[in-house]
Amino acid sequence: MQRMTLAALAAAATLFLAACAPMGSGRQDASAQQEANRRAVLAFYEKGLNQKDADAALQYVGNRYVQHNPTAADGPEGFRKFIAFLREKFPNSRSEIKRSFVDGDYVILHVNAIREPGTRGSAIVDIFKLENGKIVEHWDVVQPVPETAANKNGMF
Numbered sequence: 001m002q003r004m005t006l007a008a009l010a011a012a013a014t015l016f017l018a019a020c021a022p023m024g025s026g027r028q029d030a031s032a033q034q035e036a037n038r039r040a041v042l043a044f045y046e047k048g049l050n051q052k053d054a055d056a057a058l059q060y061v062g063n064r065y066v067q068h069n070p071t072a073a074d075g076p077e078g079f080r081k082f083i084a085f086l087r088e089k090f091p092n093s094r095s096e097i098k099r100s101f102v103d104g105d106y107v108i109l110h111v112n113a114i115r116e117p118g119t120r121g122s123a124i125v126d127i128f129k130l131e132n133g134k135i136v137e138h139w140d141v142v143q144p145v146p147e148t149a150a151n152k153n154g155m156f
Contacts, residue, residue, distance in 0.1 A: 037130045041100070044128075049086070054080040066137040093113070094117075111125075
């Protein structure tokens with residue numbers, strides 16, 4: 001009887017410890033994929049928006065690229081046209097990523113984009129959706145940085 005009690009306690013302890021154990025590689029794999037997604041978006045942004053090299057940036061884009069900005073066209077050609085516009089009209093433009101967030105297949109950037117050096121630029125929130133490590137959708141919200149604000153908190 002005492003042996004059965006010890007065996008039952010040992011089995012219960014084993015089940016308890018197994019339930020408390022870390023989830024294993026599934027969680028680690030998801031975290032690694034999220035970090036890879038972040039790196040892909042940061043590289044896309046640097047190569048495209050700052051270096052103005054559309055072809056280098058497009059290596060991070062999937063077979064489809066859905067654009068939710070109403071002034072931008074879908075697909076790689078729409079992106080190429082935007083980069084050509086920046087290169088021609090704003091060759092000294094620069095985007096500084098202030099922070100980035102990852103939520104599953106989404107990467108969100110908080111950006112200060114300055115088209116002309118010496119100006120305040122715009123505060124931008126860019127949202128990218130990735131599939132299989134490639135960017136497939138983009139949304140953005142753009143707000144000019146005002147000269148004065150009703151508070152002292154700043155936009156970044």
